[in-house]
Amino acid sequence: MKKLILTTAALALCTGFAMADTVRMGTEGAYPPYNFINDKGEVDGFERELGDTLCEKAGLTCEWVTNEWDSIIPNLLSGNYDTIIAGMSITDERMETIAFSQNYYPPAASAYVAMKPDADLTGVVAAQVGTIQADYVAKSGATLLEFATLDDTVAAVKNGEADAVFADKDALAPFVTEGGEMGWAGADVPLGGGIGIGMRKSDTELKGKFDAVITEMKADGSLNTMIKKWFGDDAATF
Amino acid sequence: MSCTEIIAEYGLRSLGFGERLLPRSDFTLCHQFTLIGSGLIWNIYFGVLALTFGFFLATGLALAKAADNPLIRKPAEWFIFVFRGSPLFIQFFLAYEALVMLPRAGVNIFGLTVQTSWVTSAWAGALFVLFLNTAAYSAEIFYGALRSVPKGDIEAADAYGLTGWHKFRRVLWPTMLRLAWPAYTNEAIFLFHATTLVFFSGFPAYQQRGDALYYAKFFADKTFNPFIPYPIAAFYFICITLALIGLFGVINRRLNRHLPQAHRPRLRIRPQIIR
Amino acid sequence: MFATCTDPSQLEGLSWLLCYLTSGKHMLFYGSFLVVLALMLITAPVALAFGFGGALAARSHITPLRWLGKGYTAMVRGVPDIVFFLFVPVALDQGLEYIRHLWKCPPTGQPVWANGEFNVCAAAKIPLSTSPQIWHEAYGFALAVVAFSVVFGAFAANVLYGAMNAVPRAQLETAEAYGMTHRQVSRRILIPQMWTYALPGLSNLWMILIKATPLLFLLGVEDIVYWARELGSTKSQIYAYPHPDWRVWYFLGLLCYYLAMTRVSEIVLSRLTAKLSRGQATMAGEAQRKMAGGAGA
Known part of the structure; x- marks a missing residue:
C-alpha cells in the first residue's frame, strides 16, 4: 500500500536533512478540529500542535504527511510513514495489527446527529468507512451506509439519504453548532479507549519515546490546556 | 468453516442475503473468492442492463446525429460530446449530487406523487449514468457505421421502393449493425470494466453491498496484501471478457450469415473506448 | 496573496470570493492541474515506448517473446484499468524495496512480509524516510506514471501492432527489391510508414488517457480531484473561509476542464491527421489529392 500516499505540501519542521530521527507523521487532514488542512494548505489542528510539541520534547524531527482514512493503516504497515495521529481510537481490533501509544485524548463519546431529535436510530445510519463507529452501527442492527469521508456522511443526512450520522462527537459538533438545521439525537455512546498514536508493532523504541512525553505532558497539565484550546472548556480532560 | 458453508453465507452477500457482517478476522482464499464473486453480480447487473437499454438510445442518437435538421442534430451532438468528453468518474459524482437534490418527499406530477428516494441508490442512479454513458459511446460508433453504409445498398433499397421505416428496418439498420459490431463489442467489454467505478465516486455502498472491486479493496485494506484480492478480481473480469467475446462473436456470425465464409469480417477487439 | 486578504472574516461578496480563490490552498489546487498535464505528457511517450516494445515482441519470430507480447496486450484488455491502478504501484513499490x-x-x-507488515530496513526504503518530502511526492508520481504506462502501453501495443500489419505489403517488397535487409526495411520503411495508420488509434488513446486522469487520486497523487474534494467539502468556522458543501461546483469546474481538453485535443489531432495523410495511399490521402486536383483544374 505504500505510496497510496497523499502527501501535502506539509512542511518539514526542520528542513528534513537531520539524519536518523526523521519521523513521518501520518494524518487524514479532513477531521477538524483534530486535524485538517488549513487555507494555506498545511496540516493544522489539535493533533498538529500536539504532534509538533511531542516531537520537540522527544527531540525528533517530524514531517507531516496526509493519507486517505481508509488506507491509513495499510500505509503505516508498509512503511510509508511512521505514526498515525489522526483521531484514531484505541480498539482491541486495531491493537491486533498496530501498536498504540498511551492515549492523548480521553475516551470520547460518539454521538448521533440527525435532522430531527426523534430520528430512527435503528434505520439507515451513515458512518465513515473503517471507523469504530461504522463497526458499532453494523453490529447495532441499524442499516449501515458507508462513506469515505465525514463530510459525505453529514451530506447524506442533510439530503435524507440516511436518517442519522454516527461519528465522534467533537468532530460532529461544528455541524450542529454552525449548521443550525441538524441536532443531536439519542444518547451519547462511549466507544474505544481514547485516542492514541498508532505505530508499527516493531517500532518499540518510538512508542517508548512518545509514551514518556505524553506522560510528562499529562503530568504538567499542558495537554489539558491544549485540549481546552481546541475543543472548548467543556471537553473531557485528564 | 468449510468452503461450502462460506459460499452459503457470503455467496449472495452483495445482494444482502446471508451473513450480515463482513468477515473480520479470517480472510481465507475461499472467503475472498466467494465475496469478490458475489460482488460480480452487481457488475453483471450494471453491464447487462446498461447495454440493453443503451443500445436503443444509441440507435436513436445515431440517427439524430445523422439528421439534416439542426434542431434534432445539435442536441444529439452535444449529448454525445459531453458524455464522451468527460471522465465517467466525474459523471458519477455529479449525477449523484444532482440526484440528491430531488425533493425527498417525492415529486408531484398531475396530482400523482412520484417517489424519488430510490434514485440516489447505486442500483438505480449509477445504472442511469452508465446507461447514458454507453449510449453516447455506442451512438458515436453507430453514427460512424451509418455513414459507411455502402451507397449501393441504399440505391438498391430505393429501387425496391422501400421508404421510411421499412428502408431503415430492412436495409440501413442491419448493415449499420454489421459494420459497427466489432467496435460495439469493445464498447461492451469496456462498459463492463467501467462498472467497477460505481462505488469509487459518489454512490455509497448500502449495507456494505458492493461490487467485485469494492470487496477486493476491502480485502486488500484488511489483509494489507494486494497480491491476492486484486488478481482474483482480475481473474473474474478476464472470464467476463472471454464470455462477452464469445457471445458477441456468435451474434457477429449471425449478422454476417449471408456473406460467403471467406468474406466474413472476424471480430477484432481493439481498445477504442474506455472511459 | 493580496494585502486585503489578511482578515477574511471582514470581507464580503466579491472581495471575499477573490481572496478565497487565491488562498494558499487554491494555489495548490491550480498547481495540481499542472501535475495532471505533466502526467499526461510524460505518460504518453513512456506508454508509446511500452507499446512499441509490446508490438515488436508480438511480431517477433522468437516464440516465447511473441507469447509475452500477445499475453501482455490480452491481459490488460481483459482486466479493468482501475484494478491495475490499485495493484501496480503497490506491487512495484514493494518489489523495488524488496x-x-x-x-x-x-x-x-x-x-519481509510478516504479520501484515512489510518490513525492510531503513536503508532499503525508497525514498529514504529522511529525504525531503518532495522526493516522496516525486516517487509517488513516478509510480503513477509507470502504472498508467503499463495500461496504456498495452493499448498502444495493440494499435501499433495493427498499424504495422496495415502498411501495404507492396511498399515493403519494393524496399526489399532495392536490396535492403530485414532490419533496414523495418527501420526505413515499416516504422515511418506505420504512423499514418496508427494515428487514429493513438489519438483515441490520448482521449482515453485524458479521461483516465481523475483516477490519479486512487494512486495517491494529489491531483485535481483530490483538491476539488478537499476544497469543496464543508468548512466550519475553524477555517479562514467557512462555506457549506461546495463540491458540486468544483466538480462542475472539472467537467468543463475535461470537456475543453477533449475539444482542444480533437482539433489538434485532426490537423495532425490531415498532415500525416498527405500523399499516402489511403482514403484520406486520396481525398486530399482529389481536393487539390479539383482546385487546380
Missing part, C-alpha cells in the same frame, strides 16, 4: 532490501540490508533472519 530488491533493495536483499542488496543493502544485513540479513535479519526475519521475513
Whole structure:
C-alpha cells in the first residue's frame, strides 16, 4: 500500500536533512478540529500542535504527511510513514495489527446527529468507512451506509439519504453548532479507549519515546490546556 | 468453516442475503473468492442492463446525429460530446449530487406523487449514468457505421421502393449493425470494466453491498496484501471478457450469415473506448 | 496573496470570493492541474515506448517473446484499468524495496512480509524516510506514471501492432527489391510508414488517457480531484473561509476542464491527421489529392 500516499505540501519542521530521527507523521487532514488542512494548505489542528510539541520534547524531527482514512493503516504497515495521529481510537481490533501509544485524548463519546431529535436510530445510519463507529452501527442492527469521508456522511443526512450520522462527537459538533438545521439525537455512546498514536508493532523504541512525553505532558497539565484550546472548556480532560 | 458453508453465507452477500457482517478476522482464499464473486453480480447487473437499454438510445442518437435538421442534430451532438468528453468518474459524482437534490418527499406530477428516494441508490442512479454513458459511446460508433453504409445498398433499397421505416428496418439498420459490431463489442467489454467505478465516486455502498472491486479493496485494506484480492478480481473480469467475446462473436456470425465464409469480417477487439 | 486578504472574516461578496480563490490552498489546487498535464505528457511517450516494445515482441519470430507480447496486450484488455491502478504501484513499490532490501540490508533472519507488515530496513526504503518530502511526492508520481504506462502501453501495443500489419505489403517488397535487409526495411520503411495508420488509434488513446486522469487520486497523487474534494467539502468556522458543501461546483469546474481538453485535443489531432495523410495511399490521402486536383483544374 505504500505510496497510496497523499502527501501535502506539509512542511518539514526542520528542513528534513537531520539524519536518523526523521519521523513521518501520518494524518487524514479532513477531521477538524483534530486535524485538517488549513487555507494555506498545511496540516493544522489539535493533533498538529500536539504532534509538533511531542516531537520537540522527544527531540525528533517530524514531517507531516496526509493519507486517505481508509488506507491509513495499510500505509503505516508498509512503511510509508511512521505514526498515525489522526483521531484514531484505541480498539482491541486495531491493537491486533498496530501498536498504540498511551492515549492523548480521553475516551470520547460518539454521538448521533440527525435532522430531527426523534430520528430512527435503528434505520439507515451513515458512518465513515473503517471507523469504530461504522463497526458499532453494523453490529447495532441499524442499516449501515458507508462513506469515505465525514463530510459525505453529514451530506447524506442533510439530503435524507440516511436518517442519522454516527461519528465522534467533537468532530460532529461544528455541524450542529454552525449548521443550525441538524441536532443531536439519542444518547451519547462511549466507544474505544481514547485516542492514541498508532505505530508499527516493531517500532518499540518510538512508542517508548512518545509514551514518556505524553506522560510528562499529562503530568504538567499542558495537554489539558491544549485540549481546552481546541475543543472548548467543556471537553473531557485528564 | 468449510468452503461450502462460506459460499452459503457470503455467496449472495452483495445482494444482502446471508451473513450480515463482513468477515473480520479470517480472510481465507475461499472467503475472498466467494465475496469478490458475489460482488460480480452487481457488475453483471450494471453491464447487462446498461447495454440493453443503451443500445436503443444509441440507435436513436445515431440517427439524430445523422439528421439534416439542426434542431434534432445539435442536441444529439452535444449529448454525445459531453458524455464522451468527460471522465465517467466525474459523471458519477455529479449525477449523484444532482440526484440528491430531488425533493425527498417525492415529486408531484398531475396530482400523482412520484417517489424519488430510490434514485440516489447505486442500483438505480449509477445504472442511469452508465446507461447514458454507453449510449453516447455506442451512438458515436453507430453514427460512424451509418455513414459507411455502402451507397449501393441504399440505391438498391430505393429501387425496391422501400421508404421510411421499412428502408431503415430492412436495409440501413442491419448493415449499420454489421459494420459497427466489432467496435460495439469493445464498447461492451469496456462498459463492463467501467462498472467497477460505481462505488469509487459518489454512490455509497448500502449495507456494505458492493461490487467485485469494492470487496477486493476491502480485502486488500484488511489483509494489507494486494497480491491476492486484486488478481482474483482480475481473474473474474478476464472470464467476463472471454464470455462477452464469445457471445458477441456468435451474434457477429449471425449478422454476417449471408456473406460467403471467406468474406466474413472476424471480430477484432481493439481498445477504442474506455472511459 | 493580496494585502486585503489578511482578515477574511471582514470581507464580503466579491472581495471575499477573490481572496478565497487565491488562498494558499487554491494555489495548490491550480498547481495540481499542472501535475495532471505533466502526467499526461510524460505518460504518453513512456506508454508509446511500452507499446512499441509490446508490438515488436508480438511480431517477433522468437516464440516465447511473441507469447509475452500477445499475453501482455490480452491481459490488460481483459482486466479493468482501475484494478491495475490499485495493484501496480503497490506491487512495484514493494518489489523495488524488496530488491533493495536483499542488496543493502544485513540479513535479519526475519521475513519481509510478516504479520501484515512489510518490513525492510531503513536503508532499503525508497525514498529514504529522511529525504525531503518532495522526493516522496516525486516517487509517488513516478509510480503513477509507470502504472498508467503499463495500461496504456498495452493499448498502444495493440494499435501499433495493427498499424504495422496495415502498411501495404507492396511498399515493403519494393524496399526489399532495392536490396535492403530485414532490419533496414523495418527501420526505413515499416516504422515511418506505420504512423499514418496508427494515428487514429493513438489519438483515441490520448482521449482515453485524458479521461483516465481523475483516477490519479486512487494512486495517491494529489491531483485535481483530490483538491476539488478537499476544497469543496464543508468548512466550519475553524477555517479562514467557512462555506457549506461546495463540491458540486468544483466538480462542475472539472467537467468543463475535461470537456475543453477533449475539444482542444480533437482539433489538434485532426490537423495532425490531415498532415500525416498527405500523399499516402489511403482514403484520406486520396481525398486530399482529389481536393487539390479539383482546385487546380
